[in-house]
Amino acid sequence: MREDTGSNQVLTLPEAAKYLRVSQKTLGDMARRRKLPAKKVGREWRFNRVILERWLTGELDGNAVAARSTGLAETDANSAAETLVQYELFPTTSGFRDTAFTENRDQTLHRWVPWIAGYSASFVADVLKRTCGRRKAVVLDPFAGVGTTVVEAMKHGHDAVGFEINPYAALSCQAKTRVRDYDVDVLSERIARFGAHCRRSSTSRAAPKSTRPHLFVSRVPFFSPDVERQVLIALDFIRSEKIEWVRDLFRVAFGSVMVSVSNYSYEPSLGTREAAGKSNVETADVFGAIVRKLHEMTEDIAKFQKLLAELPSPPTATIYPESFFHATEHLAPAYVDVLITSPPYLNNYHYIRNTRPQMFWLELVHSPKDLKSMEQESFGQFWQTVRTGPIVELQPHIKVMKEAIETLRTRNAEKGPYGGPGWANYATTYFNDCDRFCQVAQRIMKPGGTAVVVIGNNILQGIEFPTDVWFAEIANQHGFETVELHEVRRKRTGTSIVNSAVRVGTVEQKVRLYETAVELRRK
Numbered sequence: 056m057r058e059d060t061g062s063n064q065v066l067t068l069p070e071a072a073k074y075l076r077v078s079q080k081t082l083g084d085m086a087r088r089r090k091l092p093a094k095k096v097g098r099e100w101r102f103n104r105v106i107l108e109r110w111l112t113g114e115l116d117g118n119a120v121a122a123r124s125t126g127l128a129e130t131d132a133n134s135a136a137e138t139l140v141q142y143e144l145f146p147t148t149s150g151f152r153d154t155a156f157t158e159n160r161d162q163t164l165h166r167w168v169p170w171i172a173g174y175s176a177s178f179v180a181d182v183l184k185r186t187c188g189r190r191k192a193v194v195l196d197p198f199a200g201v202g203t204t205v206v207e208a209m210k211h212g213h214d215a216v217g218f219e220i221n222p223y224a225a226l227s228c229q230a231k232t233r234v235r236d237y238d239v240d241v242l243s244e245r246i247a248r249f250g251a252h253c254r255r256s257s258t259s260r261a262a263p264k265s266t267r268p269h270l271f272v273s274r275v276p277f278f279s280p281d282v283e284r285q286v287l288i289a290l291d292f293i294r295s296e297k298i299e300w301v302r303d304l305f306r307v308a309f310g311s312v313m314v315s316v317s318n319y320s321y322e323p324s325l326g327t328r329e330a331a332g333k334s335n336v337e338t339a340d341v342f343g344a345i346v347r348k349l350h351e352m353t354e355d356i357a358k359f360q361k362l363l364a365e366l367p368s369p370p371t372a373t374i375y376p377e378s379f380f381h382a383t384e385h386l387a388p389a390y391v392d393v394l395i396t397s398p399p400y401l402n403n404y405h406y407i408r409n410t411r412p413q414m415f416w417l418e419l420v421h422s423p424k425d426l427k428s429m430e431q432e433s434f435g436q437f438w439q440t441v442r443t444g445p446i447v448e449l450q451p452h453i454k455v456m457k458e459a460i461e462t463l464r465t466r467n468a469e470k471g472p473y474g475g476p477g478w479a480n481y482a483t484t485y486f487n488d489c490d491r492f493c494q495v496a497q498r499i500m501k502p503g504g505t506a507v508v509v510i511g512n513n514i515l516q517g518i519e520f521p522t523d524v525w526f527a528e529i530a531n532q533h534g535f536e537t538v539e540l541h542e543v544r545r546k547r548t549g550t551s552i553v554n555s556a557v558r559v560g561t562v563e564q565k566v567r568l569y570e571t572a573v574e575l576r577r578k
Contacts, residue, residue: 197379202228263287285341442477
């Protein structure tokens, strides 16, 4: 027999949980994951009883519920139910913009470096406007990448702090944050000098002084012979530059274009052009590509300097080229107002590998041992580094997470570290690092401060891991409260995650890969 909830058609979380005979925690998790129709009003969930009834009886498709959010009309429950069915539930409106990095390609400073692991500048701008208003704040990005959050924070007059373990990304990020100190006239003169050096050296028979990094190994020659000669001539000039900031800008420009003139490409991660069905690059205008990028950077520097000069108080920016796990060594307790970031995902994304060419050719690393240390310190680590060895013990106390990892460990067990046992160690390490992250963030954030963490769900050995929901639960255990889980991308590229032989078992039901901005508040 149904519980009598009176004449009210809109139910609170306790009322709906009582009506469905489930715990409030279970119902809250289902609402956040959009497994049933619900609407967030402020910080509270609301449920429409008529629509819940139709969902409970199977009249509403559960897959449609999972794929949509529900704008429910409190005044006309029956009308809301009809609208819900007609439109398969209303589209999600998170209040934040799409996170796709592609829109940054045309934006000042953001366009300097292509970055497949980044998110959009407009997304960061929306978060800043929503959380800071006009007050000046300290904005932190624990995984700063090439500086999207840091640049937007400066652009809006906020002080910025970033941590970045990848040396090439850190170089690019630092170059952007030091814009105020650059002399455009000096840079223009150096670009002209670089052009003359390249023209002179290209007609000379003399061998370049620079050589290819001898410990850098690739499946096919990274550069064709003609391209490599141009690259080495360019590096001769860059390495001879005495002014540090000029040298750094030239290094960023070279790193930005080097893959485009190589026999490799990002589709979506770094691989050979042949594997992507493309022919190798036998010849290319390397000098012209670098000069065009430098002119673009010069134009952006002038624009951004003008923008900063118009701010009432000049913002500061500090980038630490190391792991965020060391943040408490640099930042005082309760120092940060707003945290905006996107950590590596639980999908074996090899964060270091995609910029390995830049790191070797720019002499940011010198041997594979340097990469190994980064992989071991990186958030979640690389799958290859944790798949073997004893069972890794899970630190967060979340029952469903533990059960999922235990199930994962049994999948394809005969494959050992390449099957479920190896992936279980990897997943456990990842969630343990989520736990460490939340502990560090809790110490350095101000009470009442906001954290927005962009993260996506994942599939390992055929098992879906709702990483966004579990990350929020981990944060709740370390002094944060969940404000809302905003689905900012309803679909993301994930073919390799789903179809790869080492990742996938038998997927029992269709799983949609999505991306969520987990909004948290420091208690």
